[in-house]
Amino acid sequence: MADLQLSGVSKSYGTRKVLDSLDLTIKSGECFTLLGPSGSGKTVILRLIAGFETPDEGTVSIGGTVVADAKRALPPEERRIGVVFQDYAVWPHKTVFENIAYPLEIAKTSKEKISENVKKAIDQVGLKGLANRYPYQLSGGQQQRVALARALVTTPTVMLLDEPLTNLDANLREEMRFEIKELQRKTGTTIFYVTHDQEVALAISDRLAVMDESGRIRQTGTPDEVYEHPVDEFVHQFLGIPNYIPFEIRDGAAHISAGQDDATDLPITEAPPAAFRGSSGKAACRPMDIQMERGTEGAGMLPAKVLRLSLLGPIVDYLLEVGRIQLRAQMQTEEALARGMIIEEGCECGIRFTDLRWFDAKGEAVR
Amino acid sequence: MTFGKKFNTANLVLVFSILVLVIVVAVPVILIFITAFFENGKFNLAGVMKVLSDPDTYQALLNSVIIATGTTLLSTTIGTFFAWLVARTDLPFKKTMKALFLVPFMLPSFIGALAWKVLLSSRAGYINKLLMAMFGLENAPIDIMSLGGIIAIESMYLFPFVFLQVAGALERMDPTLEESARISGAGLGTITRRITLPLVMPSILAGALLVALYSLSHFGVPSILGTEKGIYNIPTKIYERIYASGGSFGAIRVGTILSMILVIAAALILKLQDVLLKKGQYQIIAGKSMRPMVLKLRGLKVPLLIISIIYICITVVLPTVTIFLVGGLKTYGLTFELKNMTWNNYLKIFQWKMTKDAIWNSIYLSLGAAFVTMLAGTMISYVIVKMKVRGKFLLQFLGVLPFSLPGTVIALGVILTWSGKFGVNLYNTPWIIFVAYIARYMAFSIKSNSASLSQVSDSLEEASRACGATHWQSLKNIVIPLIKPGMISAFFLIFLPALRELTTSVLLYGPTTRTIGVAIYALNEDGETVRAAALASIALIIIFVGETIIRKFLARLDQPRAKVQE
Numbered sequence: 039m040a041d042l043q044l045s046g047v048s049k050s051y052g053t054r055k056v057l058d059s060l061d062l063t064i065k066s067g068e069c070f071t072l073l074g075p076s077g078s079g080k081t082v083i084l085r086l087i088a089g090f091e092t093p094d095e096g097t098v099s100i101g102g103t104v105v106a107d108a109k110r111a112l113p114p115e116e117r118r119i120g121v122v123f124q125d126y127a128v129w130p131h132k133t134v135f136e137n138i139a140y141p142l143e144i145a146k147t148s149k150e151k152i153s154e155n156v157k158k159a160i161d162q163v164g165l166k167g168l169a170n171r172y173p174y175q176l177s178g179g180q181q182q183r184v185a186l187a188r189a190l191v192t193t194p195t196v197m198l199l200d201e202p203l204t205n206l207d208a209n210l211r212e213e214m215r216f217e218i219k220e221l222q223r224k225t226g227t228t229i230f231y232v233t234h235d236q237e238v239a240l241a242i243s244d245r246l247a248v249m250d251e252s253g254r255i256r257q258t259g260t261p262d263e264v265y266e267h268p269v270d271e272f273v274h275q276f277l278g279i280p281n282y283i284p285f286e287i288r289d290g291a292a293h294i295s296a297g298q299d300d301a302t303d304l305p306i307t308e309a310p311p312a313a314f315r316g317s318s319g320k321a322a323c324r325p326m327d328i329q330m331e332r333g334t335e336g337a338g339m340l341p342a343k344v345l346r347l348s349l350l351g352p353i354v355d356y357l358l359e360v361g362r363i364q365l366r367a368q369m370q371t372e373e374a375l376a377r378g379m380i381i382e383e384g385c386e387c388g389i390r391f392t393d394l395r396w397f398d399a400k401g402e403a404v405r
Numbered sequence: 406m407t408f409g410k411k412f413n414t415a416n417l418v419l420v421f422s423i424l425v426l427v428i429v430v431a432v433p434v435i436l437i438f439i440t441a442f443f444e445n446g447k448f449n450l451a452g453v454m455k456v457l458s459d460p461d462t463y464q465a466l467l468n469s470v471i472i473a474t475g476t477t478l479l480s481t482t483i484g485t486f487f488a489w490l491v492a493r494t495d496l497p498f499k500k501t502m503k504a505l506f507l508v509p510f511m512l513p514s515f516i517g518a519l520a521w522k523v524l525l526s527s528r529a530g531y532i533n534k535l536l537m538a539m540f541g542l543e544n545a546p547i548d549i550m551s552l553g554g555i556i557a558i559e560s561m562y563l564f565p566f567v568f569l570q571v572a573g574a575l576e577r578m579d580p581t582l583e584e585s586a587r588i589s590g591a592g593l594g595t596i597t598r599r600i601t602l603p604l605v606m607p608s609i610l611a612g613a614l615l616v617a618l619y620s621l622s623h624f625g626v627p628s629i630l631g632t633e634k635g636i637y638n639i640p641t642k643i644y645e646r647i648y649a650s651g652g653s654f655g656a657i658r659v660g661t662i663l664s665m666i667l668v669i670a671a672a673l674i675l676k677l678q679d680v681l682l683k684k685g686q687y688q689i690i691a692g693k694s695m696r697p698m699v700l701k702l703r704g705l706k707v708p709l710l711i712i713s714i715i716y717i718c719i720t721v722v723l724p725t726v727t728i729f730l731v732g733g734l735k736t737y738g739l740t741f742e743l744k745n746m747t748w749n750n751y752l753k754i755f756q757w758k759m760t761k762d763a764i765w766n767s768i769y770l771s772l773g774a775a776f777v778t779m780l781a782g783t784m785i786s787y788v789i790v791k792m793k794v795r796g797k798f799l800l801q802f803l804g805v806l807p808f809s810l811p812g813t814v815i816a817l818g819v820i821l822t823w824s825g826k827f828g829v830n831l832y833n834t835p836w837i838i839f840v841a842y843i844a845r846y847m848a849f850s851i852k853s854n855s856a857s858l859s860q861v862s863d864s865l866e867e868a869s870r871a872c873g874a875t876h877w878q879s880l881k882n883i884v885i886p887l888i889k890p891g892m893i894s895a896f897f898l899i900f901l902p903a904l905r906e907l908t909t910s911v912l913l914y915g916p917t918t919r920t921i922g923v924a925i926y927a928l929n930e931d932g933e934t935v936r937a938a939a940l941a942s943i944a945l946i947i948i949f950v951g952e953t954i955i956r957k958f959l960a961r962l963d964q965p966r967a968k969v970q971e
Binding site: 088089090113114115116118119120121123124125127129130131140141144145185188189192198 | 862864865867868869870871872873874875876878882883886887
């Protein structure tokens, strides 16, 4: 088992600084996801750990040993890590068996041991019976499993996965993501997973880090923490459909306010936390955190107009107008049907916020 | 903790690549420049002007321009016409005809020239004699040993350059471009003039420029048809000066100055071609194969087919048959009757030391050069395509530079570099030809290898490193098996032209180091026409068998990896 640690790592390509003194620690045996928009430099971090890139400044260490600093770097083959690439990188001139056997052959493992371990790995990823196929005879999902098995076969202490599910279709993606999690539970390998897909990140991680476009890590934590308590607007916005409700503090209470000339009077029942300073900010919630009623009366109810209603299978999605702001709300289709909430577009209804997060004028969370 | 050593495989490959290109390409080119422009260590432009205004060299320059212009115009006309016939009409047996139009590529042009000299020289040409007897003429009606003759013969063997470019463009052109013109009410004539022609114009010009580039620095045809009558172009003039002076430095200096003209012209032509092809790509949908609009020839179908077949017979069959027949004559000048024929000439080719040596030299020099150039080209391409190093643009430049250097120029550069100037004297040894071949064909190897390397995704190699393989192991186990088809085709792209090479070898050969091309040339010069033809026949057989085997072999390589299924 091995910790992964990046400290003070900077990396530039030409004049573009991709990483600026970045610190990151991944604990031994955990499944850690690095979540960020494309171009945020998350793949660069993976490549730094793998040894395909070297840091301009700072150090990279695996299991307490420094493997790269600004001057020297251990070549990738001496780092004992498994890597799964976004484009699978399955060798077209080798069969499934030969692909998976390769790392063992390089390690000069005996013939019997190779065939035993490869068989085990093939079973593990569910490719039984395909050992003698060539990659062009496999589907994308199967090629991805070959890549996974190849990375697993030497039971590395660290596995790096670079968007391995992006090229798969939705069903396969879901299936594979559980399989990866399952494999990690069984083997106890440390997994470093890079993706821009927040669903995967929330589903498989023990901990995750959210990166922004400039290569800065905004928040690190468990999926619960990050989802429930985003540190700022960026993280909140990146983890799901966001609703933002701009407000002003008037007479000690928060009122929805779309700007200076907004004369509507829509008080928010929930009060900002005691730590909140300043006279304005944004409250935020997910579409599921907006409760809807047919009527507009009732304690804390705000009047809203339904601008658009779409039935998305298991859920109903509403676009609402409250005062001068627009919000997205969602409800289980069954519940909506039972409560008669299939409302015609243009009609009025009442809403209530059930779970608000508060951000100050700078976009930082206040708790 | 074992950190990576400073001097690893990557650095080794890099250093080797730079070394090869500097020694084989950069030094000879620089020496040509220095020799041309500097005399006794001083820049001397007046000397250059003096050489160029000398009536003798000036005439050679003029001839080169006349031959290149004539050949370009004639082969562009022929090439475009046949390309249109094959790509855009309902000519019968189109596929076969298309393959046949490419056969002239296989026939070395100097062997073609030799055959035509036998048929149409004013003194003893068989056809001339026939015509004179038939019509009771006193003088030979056609003299092939003239500027016009050189242009005609060069065009015969160079037109496929245009044919290939234009046929390709016509086939790839999006038919909807023409269809929409037709829907708008344009007739076929208007469509051809206003839509089709402008769209394929870049391809026609690109093919024409390739012909011009080739013709300008072509040695074979002018040397066989021109030298005897005192008609020289730049390459044959360079050869004549050096040969006449026994390789004196003064003659070599004149050669380098004339070479500079060739280099500059070639550079301009290639630049122009680059611009044109870029424009062409923009206009034509590349790669997609579509069903183009086809013109119905109706009554012209058969006559045009017959014209095409006659053309192929005249350019390919007639010269080949002539060469084989002349090679079997007891004495040159006799008629082609059975009683005048013998197998002896052919057998003697394998007994006589000069020709035996020539065949052997050509084979091992081309095999060796092809092998070394393939390997070096692979390494250099690897650096260019895969490695992140500063200054690799220099490698790229040096690698493709020989492509624009005519064979004569490469020979001069090699002479200047390897005649003891740097302590190594390869003159009169086969090694000097070997080095020249490497320089001449390096660009082929780099082009072929770069193309296949850029199709190997970086992650394939990185995956191997992550599996614990060293850089060298990853190259050996992953990269090389994947680019093997590209490497093999590079090998043959070098081996086949090297086997019949004349232009470079003719300046470099020594008493025992003649190649096939040189031996044919020398035998012809000495008036040993029968022996020259016999050797040429054997060369044709070797080339034809070689091409056929290789084509089959490459076709098998190109097939997908399906065969490993069983």
